[in-house]
Amino acid sequence: MANVPKPNELVIDHRPPATGWMDTPVEFRPGTWCYAAKPKNLEAVGLPNPREWSPIDDDWKLPDNWKQIVLEGLRERLEKYRSLRIFMDICVRCGACSDKCHFFIGSGDPKNMPVLRAELLRSVYRRNFTTAGKILGKIAGGRELTMSVFKEWFYYFFQCTECRRCSLFCPYGIDTAEITIIGRELLNLLGCNIDWIAGPVANCYHNGNHLGIQPHAFKDMIEFFVDEIEAVTGVRVEPTFNRKGAEILFITPSGDVFADPGTYTLMGYLMLFHEIGLDYTWSTYASEGGNFGLFTSHEMMKRLNAKMYAEARRLGVKWILGGECGHMWRVINQYMDTMNGPADFLEVPKSPITGTVFDNAKSTKMTHIVEFTADLIKHGKLKLDPSRNDNHVVTYHDSCNPARGMGFFEEPRYVLKNVCNHFYEMPPNTIREQTFCCGSGSGLNTDEFMEMRMRGGLPRANAVRHVHEQHGVNMLSCICAIDRAVLTASMNYWVPGVEVSGVHELVGNALVMEGEMERTTDLRGEPLPGMEDSDDEDL
Amino acid sequence: MGQIEFKGKSFEIDEDGFISSFDQWCPEWVDYVKNSEGISELTEEHWKVIHVLQDYYKKHGIAPMVRILTKVTGYKLKYIYELFPSGPGKGACKMAGLPKPTGCV
Numbered sequence: 001m002a003n004v005p006k007p008n009e010l011v012i013d014h015r016p017p018a019t020g021w022m023d024t025p026v027e028f029r030p031g032t033w034c035y036a037a038k039p040k041n042l043e044a045v046g047l048p049n050p051r052e053w054s055p056i057d058d059d060w061k062l063p064d065n066w067k068q069i070v071l072e073g074l075r076e077r078l079e080k081y082r083s084l085r086i087f088m089d090i091c092v093r094c095g096a097c098s099d100k101c102h103f104f105i106g107s108g109d110p111k112n113m114p115v116l117r118a119e120l121l122r123s124v125y126r127r128n129f130t131t132a133g134k135i136l137g138k139i140a141g142g143r144e145l146t147m148s149v150f151k152e153w154f155y156y157f158f159q160c161t162e163c164r165r166c167s168l169f170c171p172y173g174i175d176t177a178e179i180t181i182i183g184r185e186l187l188n189l190l191g192c193n194i195d196w197i198a199g200p201v202a203n204c205y206h207n208g209n210h211l212g213i214q215p216h217a218f219k220d221m222i223e224f225f226v227d228e229i230e231a232v233t234g235v236r237v238e239p240t241f242n243r244k245g246a247e248i249l250f251i252t253p254s255g256d257v258f259a260d261p262g263t264y265t266l267m268g269y270l271m272l273f274h275e276i277g278l279d280y281t282w283s284t285y286a287s288e289g290g291n292f293g294l295f296t297s298h299e300m301m302k303r304l305n306a307k308m309y310a311e312a313r314r315l316g317v318k319w320i321l322g323g324e325c326g327h328m329w330r331v332i333n334q335y336m337d338t339m340n341g342p343a344d345f346l347e348v349p350k351s352p353i354t355g356t357v358f359d360n361a362k363s364t365k366m367t368h369i370v371e372f373t374a375d376l377i378k379h380g381k382l383k384l385d386p387s388r389n390d391n392h393v394v395t396y397h398d399s400c401n402p403a404r405g406m407g408f409f410e411e412p413r414y415v416l417k418n419v420c421n422h423f424y425e426m427p428p429n430t431i432r433e434q435t436f437c438c439g440s441g442s443g444l445n446t447d448e449f450m451e452m453r454m455r456g457g458l459p460r461a462n463a464v465r466h467v468h469e470q471h472g473v474n475m476l477s478c479i480c481a482i483d484r485a486v487l488t489a490s491m492n493y494w495v496p497g498v499e500v501s502g503v504h505e506l507v508g509n510a511l512v513m514e515g516e517m518e519r520t521t522d523l524r525g526e527p528l529p530g531m532e533d534s535d536d537e538d539l
Numbered sequence: 540m541g542q543i544e545f546k547g548k549s550f551e552i553d554e555d556g557f558i559s560s561f562d563q564w565c566p567e568w569v570d571y572v573k574n575s576e577g578i579s580e581l582t583e584e585h586w587k588v589i590h591v592l593q594d595y596y597k598k599h600g601i602a603p604m605v606r607i608l609t610k611v612t613g614y615k616l617k618y619i620y621e622l623f624p625s626g627p628g629k630g631a632c633k634m635a636g637l638p639k640p641t642g643c644v
Contacts (some may be wrong), residue, residue: 001628035554052540054554199641210642216601224607255643257603260641290643325643411615445643446630447552481643 004450007493014108015405021116022123022143026152028056031451032107033177034158034444037198042191044202049191055154058526060147064192067145071128071359073189073465074121078129079181084182087174088125091118094440097176100439102437103159106455117156121183124149156190157183161444162295163437167446180442185297193296196446201291201309204304208287209254215241215284221257222282224268232525234517237274239260239282244313246281247352249312251287252323252369253293255481256502262484263509264523265324266500268511272373272504275354275513276381280321286311290326290481294335295443302339305331309343313419319349320366324502326441329368330405337363355381368402370479374411377418381513386421388522390529392475393422394506395467397460397487398435399480412479412503419510424471430463438478442485453486461494467493475503545571546608557633561596564636572634577591585622585636587632602628602637 006461017024025414039050052062063069078085098113099105110116119141126133127142134143143149162177170176187193200210207214213221219241230236240246252269256262275282280498286308293300312320322328335342346365357369359440376382402408409432417423430436439457440449465475475486476498484500510520520531527533543550546567551559556575558568569589573581573600595603597630605627609616616627625628628639 016555196641203641211640211644212601214600217601220599221604221607222602253643257600258640259644263604263606288642294640375618485644498625 001448002451004031004454005146006182007454008337010451012106012108012454013511016110021110022118022138024182025148027096027157028151028155031449032159032195033155034194034446034449037191037193037195039196041198041202042193045205046304047188047191047198049193052378055151058441058531059194060151060190064173066190067376068151069189070145070150070186073186074125074182075129077185078125081178081182083175083178085119085475087176087179088122088129090172091115091122091174092172093119096169097174098169100166100169102163102165102439102456103452104162106458107331110157111152112159115161117160118154118174118176118179120149120156132220133215135434150186150187151184151194154187157161157187158194158444161400161437161439161441161456164404165400165434168404168433181294181298184295188297194446196449197292197295197443200290201296201300201304201441204288204290204292205456207404208283208285210288210290210292211254211258211259213254213257213287215287218257218287222266222270225263225270228523229267232521233513233519234522235271235273235274235513235515237270239270239273240280241282243281244315246315246375247279247283247318248321248429249286249315249317249319250280250321251289251308251328252284252321253481254287255290255326255485256323257287259265259481259485261488261499261501261505261524262481264505264508267523268324268502268504268506269369271384271508271511273514275511276376279352279462281317283311283314283315283437285415289323289328291328291331292443294327294331298335298339301331301335305336306340311338312343313345318347319348319361321349321372322366322479323369323395323506324479326401326482327397328401329408332364332366332432333406336366353381367409368408370408370415371411373507374414375502377415378463382475384419384510385512386419386510388519388528389420389506390422391522391526392420392501392506393424393471394420394475394477395424395426395464395473396431397426397438397464397483398431398485399476399478400435400441401436401534402479403435404433406435412477415503415507416477418497419506422471424467424473426463426467436463438480438483439487440491441480441482454490455489457486458494460487461490464491464498465495468498473498475499475501475506477503477506479503488537508532543571545548555629555633557639558636561636561638564593567568568636569634570579574629577636582622584588584614588614588619588627589635590636593630593644596637602632602640
């Protein structure tokens with residue numbers, strides 16, 4: 001594992017290299033690239049060219065006709081996705097996107113300017129698929145596909161988190177994330193994925209979730225939280241698993257089931273569902289909200305997404321409630337309907353508590369839990385004591401995919417302002433649709449990539465530092481499991497003293513439950529405001 | 540993947556020095572890893588953590604979440620970091636022969 005420089009040692013050099021971009025080969029520096037996909041993980045889902053290899057090897061062990069495979073793959077995709085051909089053709093290289101990328105801001109590497117990252121693929125497109133490029137080559141911005149170019153693709157398409165901040169500023173609306181998505185698809189044609197993506201994909205395919213949690217372990221973990229909730233509240237919640245005939249199927253990222261601080265958010269879900277008497281079930285088969293298929297290929301995304309709906313059909317539920325996941329919502333909101341939908345066998349989601357019909361989920365039949373909870377609060381269905389969160393001075397990180405992927409801005413803020421008394425926004429150019437990526441999304445949240453993660457996390461951390469210094473913000477809340485895992489690392493690195501939580505952890509703290517005992521601690525076992533002298537000490 | 544030999548045993552390891560499957564684990568492995576983890580002497584407390592991890596793994600096929608580990612051992616997370624400076628995942632799980640968790644973690 002590469003050593004990570006300390007924050008004050010991290011140099012950001014914005015001087016361009018001495019040679020032109022086409023003549024500057026990629027350098028695989030430790031801490032800035034991810035390990036190669038292991039053969040067993042590619043074999044698990046039938047992806048091509050499984051083998052032992054490393055990006056720093058000279059020989060990537062590609063088949064002899066690798067170039068033909070890539071160019072044929074690009075041709076197919078240009079025909080299939082009209083958006084791709086448009087994005088390849090219309091960029092005028094105005095540079096509006098160039099300084100909008102967190103990786104460019106944090107690294108200074110010109111090839112992290114979205115325009116230039118796209119140009120890595122676009123140059124090969126021009127050389128092979130446009131008349132001008134075929135005749136004029138480099139003069140027309142064309143470039144031969146060589147092994148060096150292919151390695152550059154791997155390096156930079158796995159240095160883009162597909163967050164789409166750059167797209168927001170493009171006057172043509174070029175979606176650079178889609179270019180990265182296609183770039184990764186082409187890399188996958190030759191078995192050149194990263195293991196942090198390939199591993200979760202294989203696990204999800206075989207065990208239902210990224211972590212590979214088997215059904216009995218999944219149940220064991222949820223039951224651990226049941227005990228924990230009882231210890232804090234005195235109330236014993238009773239979740240059910242794989243229950244046929246339940247009204248609602250609940251699906252959340254497996255990160256919430258396993259990793260702190262997401263586990264506290266999961267406790268919040270359990271408490272809320274119990275309190276409103278929701279007729280719902282967990283599934284140990286569709287036990288993952290996330291979909292690392294999105295970071296692999298359209299085909300893989302479709303295969304992994306299908307299990308949610310297969311399970312909804314098998315259990316006979318009416319609709320699906322989705323947890324605080326980021327990219328799951330991109331898949332659901334943008335792709336699901338034409339990939340695996342329409343989900344005609346389900347009903348349009350309707351809150352059994354308030355009667356609200358979520359028409360916006362008419363085709364996918366899947367509603368976001370934060371929207372569901374906002375609706376409960378709006379109708380006065382929850383008894384809340386926001387003072388229990390008074391130790392937390394809270395800000396909100398708009399997770400990229402729900403924000404830019406589905407315009408989900410108001411509901412999380414509405415919920416937070418109802419469960420917390422101290423809430424402050426970060427500067428306007430870092431939130432809502434302009435939100436900065438956590439720095440480790442799209443499957444790049446792996447440890448060997450830590451230096452680049454911290455560089456990419458810098459713009460978000462700077463905005464947090466601002467409200468930390470101005471208002472004493474000490475809690476960064478968000479609605480994505482990758483965020484919860486990686487912002488914790490990035491806050492420890494850039495803004496020590498700021499913790500990370502999901503929205504429903506704070507809901508769980510504030511929720512006054514029927515029959516609860518006097519609460520002395522929050523869900524983390526920390527004393528509630530005014531209870532600091534209490535003898536109760538949790539681990 | 541690399542191959543290492545130690546005290547007559549052979550281990551296949553990944554890029555981060557985790558053994559590639561739990562079947563390869565033996566007490567010599569712990570001995571091999573302890574130096575690189577900055578642990579001079581293994582105490583009963585180290586072994587308690589290692590055994591809790593392994594028992595859970597054998598039953599559930601995955602490492603226990605940190606909160607289960609702290610609850611079952613009775614050690615606070617801070618103390619586990621004192622025992623295993625690289626932490627419960629990178630230090631203790633590596634010594635116990637468990638794979639790294641993947642996904643949104």
